[in-house]
Structures are given as C-alpha cells and as structure tokens.
Amino acid sequence: MVLHKKSIEELHDMLVSKELTVVELIESTFEYIDSIEKEIGAFISTNKEAALEKAKAIDERGVDPDNVFDGIPIAIKDNIVMKEGKTTAASKMLENFSSVYDATIVEKVNDAGMIIVGKNNMDEFAMGGTTENSYFHDTKNPWDTTKVPGGSSGGSAAAVAAGMVPVSIGTDTGGSVRQPAAFNNLVGIKPTYGTISRYGIIAFASSLDQAGPLTRTAKDNALMMNLLSGRDDKDNTSAEIDIDYTEKIGKDIKGLKVGVPYELFHSKVLKEDVREKVNQAVEKLKELGAEIVEINLPNLKYSVAAYYIIASAEASSNLQRFDGIRYGYHAEDPKSLDDLYVRSRTEGFGPEVRRRIIIGSLALSTDYYDRFYGEATKVRTILRNDYEKALEQVDVIVGPSMTRTAPSLGDVDEKDPAEEYMDDIFTVSVNLTGVPALSLPVGFSNGLPVGMQVIGNYFDEATLYQVANAFQEVTDYHKQYPEIEGGVN
Amino acid sequence: MKVDEKYIAEMSSIMKLEFSSEELTELTKEINNTFSLLEQLDEIDTEGVEGTFYGAVDLRARFRPDEPVKDEEEVKALLDQAIDTENNQIKVPAILDDGEGGA
Numbered sequence: 377m378v379l380h381k382k383s384i385e386e387l388h389d390m391l392v393s394k395e396l397t398v399v400e401l402i403e404s405t406f407e408y409i410d411s412i413e414k415e416i417g418a419f420i421s422t423n424k425e426a427a428l429e430k431a432k433a434i435d436e437r438g439v440d441p442d443n444v445f446d447g448i449p450i451a452i453k454d455n456i457v458m459k460e461g462k463t464t465a466a467s468k469m470l471e472n473f474s475s476v477y478d479a480t481i482v483e484k485v486n487d488a489g490m491i492i493v494g495k496n497n498m499d500e501f502a503m504g505g506t507t508e509n510s511y512f513h514d515t516k517n518p519w520d521t522t523k524v525p526g527g528s529s530g531g532s533a534a535a536v537a538a539g540m541v542p543v544s545i546g547t548d549t550g551g552s553v554r555q556p557a558a559f560n561n562l563v564g565i566k567p568t569y570g571t572i573s574r575y576g577i578i579a580f581a582s583s584l585d586q587a588g589p590l591t592r593t594a595k596d597n598a599l600m601m602n603l604l605s606g607r608d609d610k611d612n613t614s615a616e617i618d619i620d621y622t623e624k625i626g627k628d629i630k631g632l633k634v635g636v637p638y639e640l641f642h643s644k645v646l647k648e649d650v651r652e653k654v655n656q657a658v659e660k661l662k663e664l665g666a667e668i669v670e671i672n673l674p675n676l677k678y679s680v681a682a683y684y685i686i687a688s689a690e691a692s693s694n695l696q697r698f699d700g701i702r703y704g705y706h707a708e709d710p711k712s713l714d715d716l717y718v719r720s721r722t723e724g725f726g727p728e729v730r731r732r733i734i735i736g737s738l739a740l741s742t743d744y745y746d747r748f749y750g751e752a753t754k755v756r757t758i759l760r761n762d763y764e765k766a767l768e769q770v771d772v773i774v775g776p777s778m779t780r781t782a783p784s785l786g787d788v789d790e791k792d793p794a795e796e797y798m799d800d801i802f803t804v805s806v807n808l809t810g811v812p813a814l815s816l817p818v819g820f821s822n823g824l825p826v827g828m829q830v831i832g833n834y835f836d837e838a839t840l841y842q843v844a845n846a847f848q849e850v851t852d853y854h855k856q857y858p859e860i861e862g863g864v865n
Numbered sequence: 866m867k868v869d870e871k872y873i874a875e876m877s878s879i880m881k882l883e884f885s886s887e888e889l890t891e892l893t894k895e896i897n898n899t900f901s902l903l904e905q906l907d908e909i910d911t912e913g914v915e916g917t918f919y920g921a922v923d924l925r926a927r928f929r930p931d932e933p934v935k936d937e938e939e940v941k942a943l944l945d946q947a948i949d950t951e952n953n954q955i956k957v958p959a960i961l962d963d964g965e966g967g968a
Contacts, residue, residue, distance in 0.1 A: 568922070569922070609929045613920060613924070615921070678905055678906060678908075702946065703943075712960065713958050713959065715958075716957070716958050721880075722882050730882055734873060734876055734892065738868070747906075748906070750916060753917055754917075755906060757917045758911070794898045794899045794901065797899075807920075810920050
C-alpha cells in the first residue's frame with residue numbers, strides 16, 4: 377500500500393474506515409524512512425519505540441473520527457524541545473541535551489494524538505539556508521540529491537517531500553520554512569508573529585522567530601495551524617486569537633486584489649526561470665478571477681542589511697546562555713571559570729554561529745550601535761509602514777519565494793557570506809514586519825521545484841490559504857513526487 | 866569603514882569566543898565584506914523615524930501567577946545536565962586561574 381503520498385485527511389479517512397490501523401501506518405512510516413533515510417538524511421534522531429507504543433495505545437482506544445490528527449505521523453525540527461529523546465539544534469553544543477519539558481507545540485501535537493516520529497536536521501541553531509551548517513550531516517533534496525534541501529528547516533522539508541511524513545514543523549526567522557518549502561515543492565507558512573507559541577523553541581532571534589507547518593496541500597497546512605495557534609501564557613508575545621484557518625478554503629478568489637510588487641519581479645538577483653514560473657502562476661490567479669494590481673515596496677532592498685543586523689544582534693544575546701555550566705557541551709578540564717566559558721563556546725559552536733555572534737555583538741557595541749542596530753530598527757519601522765500601506769490597497773501580495781531553485785551541495789561554501797545573505801531578499805522583510813506569508817509550489821525548472829510567496833495582512837492567514845487552495849484546485853504541481861533511489865513507488 | 870583584527874579579537878574575548886590567528890584573519894575579512902552590505906543602510910533617510918524593537922503587533926504585558934515547580938524528578942533531570950553538582954547545587958570551576966578563591 378502506498379502511504380507516503382497521502383495527505384493528513386486521506387490518512388485520517390483510512391484510519392477511521394479501518395482500512396489501516398495506526399500501528400500499520402507507523403510501521404510503514406518507519407519502513408519507508410529506513411529505506412531512504414540513508415539517501416536523504418532528513419533526521420537527526422527518530423523515536424520508533426515511543427511512536428509504536430503510542431500507535432498501539434491509539435488503536436486500543438480507537439481512532440477518534442472527529443479528530444483529523446489522531447494517529448497521524450509528524451516530524452519536528454530539532455530546535456523544538458521535547459522530553460522524549462534529544463534536542464540538539466544541530467549543534468555540538470547540544471549534542472547530548474535532553475529537555476526536561478515539552479515545547480507548547482510538542483504538547484499540542486501530542487495532545488491531539490499525533491505521533492512524533494523524529495527530529496529533523498537543520499542548520500545549526502537555524503542559522504543558514506542549506507542545512508549544510510548542521511554539526512551532524514548534510515540533508516539532500518529529494519528532487520535531486522546533488523542539491524541542498526534549503527534551510528534552515530531543510531530536514532523538515534525533505535522529510536515531507538520524500539513522503540516520510542505528511543507534515544512536519546519548522547521554524548522561520550528569515551525564511552527558514554518558506555525557502556525549503558519552495559525548494560521541495562511544499563506549502564510552508566511563516567504565520568503572523570505571535571500566532572504560534574515560541575515556548576520551547578530554542579531562540580535564535582526572538583522578535584523574528586515563528587514556527588510553521590510544512591505540508592503538500594494548503595488544506596493540510598491550514599488544519600495544522602488550527603492545532604498549533606493560540607495564546608500561551610508561557611509566551612508573553614503570543615496573541616489572543618481564535619481563528620479558523622480553513623474557513624476560506626474552497627472559496628473562489630474572484631475579485632480578490634492581488635498585489636504584484638515591482639521590486640520583487642524586477643530584482644536583479646531574480647533568476648529568469650523562477651520569474652517565468654511565478655509570472656505564469658500570477659496569470660493563473662488572474663484566470664481564476666483575481667484582480668492583479670502593480671504595487672511598490674520601495675525599501676525592500678534595505679531589508680537584507682536590516683535583517684542581518686537585527687537577527688545577529690538578537691542571536692548574540694540569546695546564545696550567551698550557552699556557558700558550559702548548566703547544560704550543553706562542557707569543555708574538558710577547565711583551568712578557570714573563564715577558560716570553561718571560552719573553550720565550551722569555541723568548541724561547541726560551529727563557524728557560522730560564531731561569526732553571527734561576533735557580527736551581532738559588533739552591531740550592538742557602543743561604537744556601532746547607532747549606525748547599525750539603531751538604524752536597522754528604524755528601517756524595520758519603514759518596512760512595516762510600506763507593507764501596511766501596500767496591504768491597504770490589496771488583499772494579498774505575491775512574488776517569488778526565492779531568487780533561484782535549490783543550489784548544489786557545497787555551492788554556498790564557495791560564496792562570500794554577504795553574497796549568500798542576498799539570497800534571502802524576498803523572505804526576510806516578512807519576518808521584520810511580522811506579517812504572515814506562505815510559499816506554495818508553482819512549477820518546475822530543470823526538475824527542481826519553484827515556489828511562489830503569498831503575503832497577507834496581520835492574522836489574515838485564512839486569505840493566504842484561500843489563494844493557495846484555489847491555485848492547487850486547478851494545478852497539479854503539488855501532486856508530483858520525486859523519485860528516490862531505494863524508495864518504493 | 867573597516868575593522869581590524871585587533872578589534873575583532875577584543876569583541877571575541879567579550880563574547881567568550883576564541884579564534885586562531887588564521888581564523889581571525891578570515892573572520893575579519895568576512896566581516897569587512899559584510900560591512901559593505903550593511904552600509905547600504907546609510908542611503909536611507911531615517912530622520913525622525915522611531916525604531917521597531919519587537920515582533921508583536923499588539924505588545925501588552927500580561928501577568929500570570931509566579932508558582933514554583935516542586936518536582937524532584939525535574940530538579941534531578943536538570944542537575945544531571947550540569948557540569949558538576951554538590952548538595953543539589955551546580956558546582957563551577959574556580960574563578961581565579963590558580964584555583965584559589967574558587968568554589
């Protein structure tokens with residue numbers, strides 16, 4: 377039975393009709409993971425025993441027909457803490473770290489009866505866009521194993537794209553859910569800041585971090601948002617909201633105003649093949665009755681600089697908690713307290729993490745505060761005003777998620793970091809402003825997926841899903857699957 | 866604008882990180898390259914603009930009761946992660962290099 381192409385809803389129907397037991401589903405999931413994981417490397421750790429135990433318990437009490445999540449397998453990015461197993465953030469610093477509590481996301485997923493099969497590979501502390509900054513191993517793109525899966529939620533995206541799980545959860549500080557979604561032919565969302573509790577997510581840049589699900593369909597994604605969203609007393613920035621993210625799914629998009637920012641489509645760094653696919657997708661939205669409106673985001677080009685300053689500044693502060701004392705990597709035979717700090721951090725953090733700590737501390741230093749950090753926070757205000765103004769004119773904004781399709785493994789190593797950061801020009805402004813955005817599959821170039829980003833107003837994710845679902849109803853990009861060596865098709 | 870290796874070394878020491886001299890040369894070069902990107906911000910007029918420091922659109926302080934967790938298992942699990950413990954407390958190495966005056 378081919379299970380690895382099924383959506384959450386399809387699997388739920390099979391479980392309810394008893395065509396499949398939860399144990400059979402989980403056994404098949406692990407069998408499939410075992411057959412291709414060597415080729416893909418999507419996981420840092422898996423929880424077969426605990427997963428099967430939970431599956432058995434659900435079979436014994438019976439699958440709840442009214443709970444679409446009951447018994448459904450899911451994978452979680454390894455920067456989201458979990459009592460079960462280890463949480464490493466793909467760092468040597470946390471190689472042997474076990475959390476004493478579950479993140480709110482993990483609690484919600486578990487309470488809903490979902491079965492966590494494992495923790496996904498990622499760039500160390502979510503810093504990077506290829507998953508090559510993982511301390512453990514690389515992850516390959518299931519569409520072409522010579523390519524990267526993107527990052528930092530590369531393992532989460534690869535796991536869903538390869539069909540190991542129907543859904544995974546990633547985190548997005550500057551595009552880390554949307555970019556791998558684009559590279560892997562998935563729907564991935566960065567919700568409005570405050571939508572999903574950050575309690576138990578290992579902090580990178582606290583004012584930018586948001587978790588988001590990765591799925592094949594817009595409907596599955598919206599369902600997951602219903603589960604994950606909402607106020608949590610343990611995260612003071614979580615919003616008091618009660619939204620049904622599926623409420624506009626199935627509604628047509630006639631008359632919906634879709635903004636096309638000149639700056640996104642005419643960017644010098646945008647590759648022609650990506651532009652062409654995204655333009656075709658915009659045409660499709662027009663055919664579906666949307667009104668296309670050309671708009672401007674005049675200060676977009678400053679977003680990358682502002683983002684790297686703010687993200688690195690916050691990271692340099694957040695990562696000071698890793699001191700080699702309370703938890704995490706401890707250097708051997710410290711000669712003094714200072715020696716313990718310095719060696720634990722120097723040996724425990726990888727090169728990209730150390731670089732960002734230094735850049736962040738520089739941006740916050742008295743010498744550079746006004747010029748860099750202070751200025752970046754003002755640019756953030758300007759970008760926020762630009763988006764608010766644009767979203768007064770239109771219902772949603774669309775554009776390419778990425779400048780190009782997935783690059784080859786090893787490519788980024790040869791690039792200068794400043795050049796590499798420019799790749800994120802389309803995604804980072806969304807984190808700086810706090811608005812929601814999703815990436816959805818809109819075609820292929822040389823066999824590699826292309827993603828289109830749909831950006832909306834604060835807490836208006838339902839409209840993003842309306843657009844994405846309307847597009848998926850008339851296209852079949854999301855129904856295409858990679859062929860993986862060793863996999864069963 | 867350029868920073869030199871000495872400046873980066875000083876910053877590293879404040880951030881409790883250490884770099885070999887080759888790493889320091891490379892890092893200083895990379896940071897100077899990154900500066901050319903960051904200096905784009907000089908072009909934009911921010912006169913009179915207030916900074917945005919938080920992600921939340923609606924930032925309100927909400928209070929909850931501050932209740933201690935008295936779970937011995939949890940305390941044990943927490944202490945198990947620490948470098949060293951003694952009498953339910955975390956023990957750290959001596960603050961002074963010669964070991965005197967330490968814990």
